[in-house]
Amino acid sequence: MRITGGERRGRRLASFRGSRIRPTSDKVREAIFNLLGQDMTGLRVLDLFAGTGALGIESLSRGAETAVFVDHSPEALQLIRRNLSLCGYEGRSTLLRKDLSRGAPFGQDPLEARFDLVFADPPYRKGLLLPVLHGLSSGGILSPSGVFVAEASREETLPERAGSLSLAKARVYGDTKVLIYGPETETEHD
Numbered sequence: 309m310r311i312t313g314g315e316r317r318g319r320r321l322a323s324f325r326g327s328r329i330r331p332t333s334d335k336v337r338e339a340i341f342n343l344l345g346q347d348m349t350g351l352r353v354l355d356l357f358a359g360t361g362a363l364g365i366e367s368l369s370r371g372a373e374t375a376v377f378v379d380h381s382p383e384a385l386q387l388i389r390r391n392l393s394l395c396g397y398e399g400r401s402t403l404l405r406k407d408l409s410r411g412a413p414f415g416q417d418p419l420e421a422r423f424d425l426v427f428a429d430p431p432y433r434k435g436l437l438l439p440v441l442h443g444l445s446s447g448g449i450l451s452p453s454g455v456f457v458a459e460a461s462r463e464e465t466l467p468e469r470a471g472s473l474s475l476a477k478a479r480v481y482g483d484t485k486v487l488i489y490g491p492e493t494e495t496e497h498d
Contacts, residue, residue, distance in 0.1 A: 309362060311395070312338040313346055314369030321391045323360050324383070332362055332429055332459060336481045340457060341366065343477055343488060344425070348372040351424040354449070356408055356440060361388035363427040363457075368397045372425070376402045380409075411439030422451045432461035432483075441489070445471025456489040 311319045312334055332340075340363070349371035355364030356378050364375035375397075377388050385403050392398050408430065426444060430436035437458050443449070444456050456473060458466065462485045468475045473489040480486075 309360065310334055311362075311366055311369050313341055313366065314348075314371065316365075316369040316395045319369075319395055321360060321362055321365065321394065322387055324387065332359075332484075333481075336459070336484050336486065337362060337366055339479065339481055340486055341370065343479065343486070344455065344457070346370060348425070352421065352451075354378070354423040354426040356426065356428040357430040357436070358388055358427075359384055359429065361391050363429065364388075364401070365391055365395055365397060367425060368400055369395065372400075374400050374402070376404065376421075376423075378404045378406050378408065380405060380407045408440065409434075409436060411443045422454070423449060424451050424454050426450065426454065426456045427459075428456070429459040433464065437464070437466060441466060441470045441473070444489075445473045453491060458487045458489070460485045460487065 309321045309323045311317055348367045351372045353364050353367040353372045353375040355361060355375060358364060358377040358379045361377050364377050368375050379385055385405055388403055392401050428437060428440050437460055462480050462483055466487055472491060475487060476490045477488040
């Protein structure tokens with residue numbers, strides 16, 4: 309697993325052995341940033357169900373100002389810490405251990421800040437994305453122009469609209485469906 313763009317492009321990240329975590333593949337991560345745009349300069353990023361931290365670290369490599377990584381697994385947080393150290397991003401990052409099975413605990417420090425970009429890549433087929441989407445759409449966590457990127461199984465469905473968010477783009481890569489929500493109402497699906 310490598311960083312696919314930005315100042316740390318090509319840097320190899322540590323990952324879990326075995327199948328305890330399903331990290332976002334390099335191909336899907338690169339496709340996500342092709343959809344979002346390559347320049348993340350100055351953005352505040354929230355990486356939920358962070359796993360290896362690859363999405364947040366990729367954002368930092370592409371210029372994001374800060375990233376908050378949230379996962380419930382102590383092993384995942386230890387791995388994220390290691391990957392941040394490999395890339396030299398410890399000073400621009402915060403790690404939180406939170407159980408996200410009922411949605412993100414928005415409103416808790418440091419989750420009371422507004423984020424420009426939020427990633428969520430939970431375990432597939434467990435119904436974990438909908439509570440996060442509803443939490444984001446109820447306001448307060450996303451900046452006015454903020455974007456939410458969700459990864460799901462290709463069979464999972466999420467609503468086209470949730471509060472102030474609407475589905476802007478949807479793409480399928482193998483078993484992975486990438487859904488991008490934003491404040492705009494134009495949609496683009498494949």
